Amino acid sequence: MTKKEKRVEQITSRDVDFSQWYTDIVVKAELISYSPVRGCMILRPYGFAIWERLQAEFDRMLKATGHENVAMPLFIPESLLQKEKDHVEGFAPEVAWVTQGGDEVLSERLVIRPTSETLFCAHYAETIESWRDLPKLYNQWCSVVRWEKSTRPFLRTTEFFWQEGHTAHADEAEAREETLRILNMYEDLYRDVMAIPVIKGRKSDKEKFAGARETYTVEAMMHDGKALQAATSHYFGDGFAKAFDITFTDRNNELKYVHQTSWGISTRSIGGLIMVHGDDDGLRLPPRIAPVQIVIVPVAMHKPGVLDAAHALKESLSDYRVKIDDTDKMPGWKFAEHEMKGVPLRLEIGPRDIENNACLAVRRDTGEKQVLPLDNIAEAAGRLLEAIHSSMLSEATELLNKSQYEAADWVTFTDLIAGKPGFVHAYWCGSEDCEAKVKDETQATSRCLVETDKLDGRTCVVCGEPANHLVIWGKAY
RNA sequence: CGAGGUGUAGCGCAGUUGGCUAGCGCGCUUGCUUUGGGAGCAAGAUGUCGGGGGUUCGAGUCCCUUCACCUCGACCA
Numbered sequence: 244m245t246k247k248e249k250r251v252e253q254i255t256s257r258d259v260d261f262s263q264w265y266t267d268i269v270v271k272a273e274l275i276s277y278s279p280v281r282g283c284m285i286l287r288p289y290g291f292a293i294w295e296r297l298q299a300e301f302d303r304m305l306k307a308t309g310h311e312n313v314a315m316p317l318f319i320p321e322s323l324l325q326k327e328k329d330h331v332e333g334f335a336p337e338v339a340w341v342t343q344g345g346d347e348v349l350s351e352r353l354v355i356r357p358t359s360e361t362l363f364c365a366h367y368a369e370t371i372e373s374w375r376d377l378p379k380l381y382n383q384w385c386s387v388v389r390w391e392k393s394t395r396p397f398l399r400t401t402e403f404f405w406q407e408g409h410t411a412h413a414d415e416a417e418a419r420e421e422t423l424r425i426l427n428m429y430e431d432l433y434r435d436v437m438a439i440p441v442i443k444g445r446k447s448d449k450e451k452f453a454g455a456r457e458t459y460t461v462e463a464m465m466h467d468g469k470a471l472q473a474a475t476s477h478y479f480g481d482g483f484a485k486a487f488d489i490t491f492t493d494r495n496n497e498l499k500y501v502h503q504t505s506w507g508i509s510t511r512s513i514g515g516l517i518m519v520h521g522d523d524d525g526l527r528l529p530p531r532i533a534p535v536q537i538v539i540v541p542v543a544m545h546k547p548g549v550l551d552a553a554h555a556l557k558e559s560l561s562d563y564r565v566k567i568d569d570t571d572k573m574p575g576w577k578f579a580e581h582e583m584k585g586v587p588l589r590l591e592i593g594p595r596d597i598e599n600n601a602c603l604a605v606r607r608d609t610g611e612k613q614v615l616p617l618d619n620i621a622e623a624a625g626r627l628l629e630a631i632h633s634s635m636l637s638e639a640t641e642l643l644n645k646s647q648y649e650a651a652d653w654v655t656f657t658d659l660i661a662g663k664p665g666f667v668h669a670y671w672c673g674s675e676d677c678e679a680k681v682k683d684e685t686q687a688t689s690r691c692l693v694e695t696d697k698l699d700g701r702t703c704v705v706c707g708e709p710a711n712h713l714v715i716w717g718k719a720y
Numbered sequence: 721c722g723a724g725g726u727g728u729a730g731c732g733c734a735g736u737u738g739g740c741u742a743g744c745g746c747g748c749u750u751g752c753u754u755u756g757g758g759a760g761c762a763a764g765a766u767g768u769c770g771g772g773g774g775u776u777c778g779a780g781u782c783c784c785u786u787c788a789c790c791u792c793g794a795c796c797a
Contacts, residue, residue: 337796392721392795472797509797543755574759593756
């Protein structure tokens with residue numbers, strides 16, 4: 244067995260068994276450990292660091308648009324959860340209950356929040372009185388619990404981390420605007436920070452959030468052609484406001500209900516990061532989300548001057564997140580290790596480079612190696628990191644583009660779903676029966692409804708009746 | 721929740737028709753030598769064989785039961 248073969252042996256090949264490949268990566272790249280609790284994962288430092296990067300980026304975007312962070316309780320009294328009918332029906336099957344505190348049985352059961360709409364609503368009902376109190380643009384970073392039947396690291400866990408934004412507005416137009424503003428921010432976050440292109444759209448009634456009037460989504464395509472619902476943004480209308488009696492006095496001294504939104508992105512996004520960008524050597528992280536952007540590997544570091552040169556190199560790269568790997572592993576071991584962890588750029592520095600006042604730069608995305616002079620190294624590294632981001636985004640965009648098909652009739656549709664991993668664009672009449680038939684017979688679901696001006700003369704791919712929507716269909720995580 | 725699979729050292733595994741002090745590889749510790757694609761030598765440490773119950777002179781091995789995890793489906797960010 245050659246060393247080369249041994250290296251890839253650690254991770255199951257992506258094309259041989261995508262699921263196993265995914266599981267190998269999350270464990271071997273030290274993102275998570277399995278926990279003593281079913282379906283819950285331990286986010287290890289490296290995995291949590293990715294989440295912290297995402298938090299930092301999105302939190303900055305939220306603050307820049309006037310949102311404020313708050314912290315709501317972990318528990319929700321049963322009676323509160325039950326105030327909005329659709330909402331409770333949607334979540335009841337998957338909530339965890341607290342029935343006892345200490346050795347005392349509680350007079351009212353508490354649910355561990357599966358999402359915090361009801362808490363925010365109760366709070367808004369209390370604190371909003373006048374149009375001067377609006378809008379309320381609240382967000383919280385927290386974890387929530389949903390009792391899932393089957394779980395996978397990041398993609399579906401019993402407890403997961405997310406942000407949930409909850410806003411209240413004076414009128415419908417402003418609330419709708421907020422819903423779409425946030426949707427666009429998710430698109431920007433995915434594209435500009437995670438190098439993942441997404442498709443924006445609206446969810447069908449069947450797929451939308453329990454209690455929402457409209458659910459918008461960004462859908463991403465994984466390397467195996469399956470869809471990942473990457474983030475959602477909901478317009479609630481005044482449904483929750485009526486259930487929770489959230490009223491305010493407007494400028495004309497009339498009592499009005501607020502219009503609300505909610506929106507979230509979760510640690511599932513990290514699963515997307517893995518499944519969009521990873522390869523057979525492990526994770527590949529786009530530079531803007533990578534906890535470590537540049538790893539410096541000193542070669543022959545016992546020799547005089549090498550470690551000093553490595554530290555000097557780090558100094559000159561102070562604008563970036565840089566780590567020196569000065570452990571006493573072999574250099575080859577370090578190369579493979581940091582590749583597995585997806586560090587975008589590796590700089591090797593050894594006696595030979597020091598003599599030439601240079602270092603060797605290796606791109607994680609392409610494997611390309613080049614000698615970089617130490618003078619102006621910061622600039623050169625910066626250019627490389629930017630190049631890596633664009634090239635990863637192009638690669639992901641190419642995958643997304645080439646894995647989309649169109650179907651005008653049922654036979655073409657089912658053949659495509661069965662034969663070609665990816666998304667199928669097809670028209671739909673809007674009936675739940677047709678949507679259900681697609682799911683029953685193909686395993687694919689409607690991912691989202693997209694804007695189109697070409698409905699005239701189109702027919703539903705299932706029943707042949709006149710179409711009302713253009714839908715992107717696909718199998719999903 | 722249905723079907724299938726797996727639980728033996730930190731990880732990956734072996735352990736024969738039930739038999740003696742439960743092994744191997746990697747990793748870990750210490751020392752020396754090494755360092756441009758997963759280094760070498762030497763010396764060490766590490767086990768409730770997932771848990772419980774049973775059969776037996778004797779159980780990692782057989783039986784019952786239970787728990788956990790993985791994969792695939794049904795339900796969901």
